[in-house]
Amino acid sequence: MWLIAQRANALQALVTVDLKTKKLKTEKDWNQAALLDRYVAQPQYFPFSSRGRRIDGWVMPPINYDSSQQYPAVLQIHGGPNLAYGEVFHHEMQMLASAGYFVLFCNPVGSVGRTDEFADIRGRCGDEDYQNLMDFISAVLPAFPAIDSKRVAVCGGSYGGFMVNWIIGHTSQFVCAVSQRSIANFMTIYGLSDFGYYFVRDQLAAEPLSEAGQAAIHQQSPIRYVGNVQTPTLFLHSDQDWRCPLSEGLQMFTALTDLGVKTRMVCFFQGENHELSRSGKPQARQRRVFEIQSWLDQWCHKQ
Numbered sequence: 001m002w003l004i005a006q007r008a009n010a011l012q013a014l015v016t017v018d019l020k021t022k023k024l025k026t027e028k029d030w031n032q033a034a035l036l037d038r039y040v041a042q043p044q045y046f047p048f049s050s051r052g053r054r055i056d057g058w059v060m061p062p063i064n065y066d067s068s069q070q071y072p073a074v075l076q077i078h079g080g081p082n083l084a085y086g087e088v089f090h091h092e093m094q095m096l097a098s099a100g101y102f103v104l105f106c107n108p109v110g111s112v113g114r115t116d117e118f119a120d121i122r123g124r125c126g127d128e129d130y131q132n133l134m135d136f137i138s139a140v141l142p143a144f145p146a147i148d149s150k151r152v153a154v155c156g157g158s159y160g161g162f163m164v165n166w167i168i169g170h171t172s173q174f175v176c177a178v179s180q181r182s183i184a185n186f187m188t189i190y191g192l193s194d195f196g197y198y199f200v201r202d203q204l205a206a207e208p209l210s211e212a213g214q215a216a217i218h219q220q221s222p223i224r225y226v227g228n229v230q231t232p233t234l235f236l237h238s239d240q241d242w243r244c245p246l247s248e249g250l251q252m253f254t255a256l257t258d259l260g261v262k263t264r265m266v267c268f269f270q271g272e273n274h275e276l277s278r279s280g281k282p283q284a285r286q287r288r289v290f291e292i293q294s295w296l297d298q299w300c301h302k303q
Contacts, residue, residue: 009089039063041097043087050135057106060097070148072300073102077156077163081110108132123205125220126166151300157181169225176299177233181244184251185223194242226255232262234295238272
């Protein structure tokens, strides 16, 4: 069997699998040269305990790492929530590590790869998953004293964007935040998202057409806590993202502007959709990472 495979910390290559011996053989690696003059960080496995569970986490050191120096860090939160991080090459993370950042990521409750029970957070968005992420930071900082605790940022897209919106409404621990293709208000997601009208009812275990259900949905929506936000936040949205529509970012952006919190909204990704970071046009993907790194640099290196 022939396939395109991405293994360990390498880029995609053409691979064959012997179906009898189950052995893999790299037939052609066109991308190998692309990394020859690049720093490629090796993720360090960092399991930790949160609410009585073992949570899988990883830490990627920055380029030219010197344990006697101090570095900024970025907490990356995956989408889904039913997705999972691993140790394969991740361009955005490698870009940030090459720009001098520690990159931190983990698989909180709601992630796949464990059990159905572990992955099921329906009706509990922003509860144990949030606590897992905060416990991760609390565990990493003393273990890696080279991370400057005053220069830790948080980034995420889709569910990760929801979680960024949630985090900034519940803590001011992060120096800045980047919220991408996010969810702010599950009632507007109910009415506008291409997930369909049944998604919110299922995932939030609440009835959007009843007063009690709307109260429960509001309880799990970041917009409810937006009055607490103090964290400078960048919002990125594509104009044809029907999964997490532009209106989600605009609700947060408007509220932060009204609060006087430093914010920026980038929604000029014309013709792009929820898949911008994976399959968007090269020019748009390049501008996206430029906006992310520029925002992080502005706040993580501010004197």
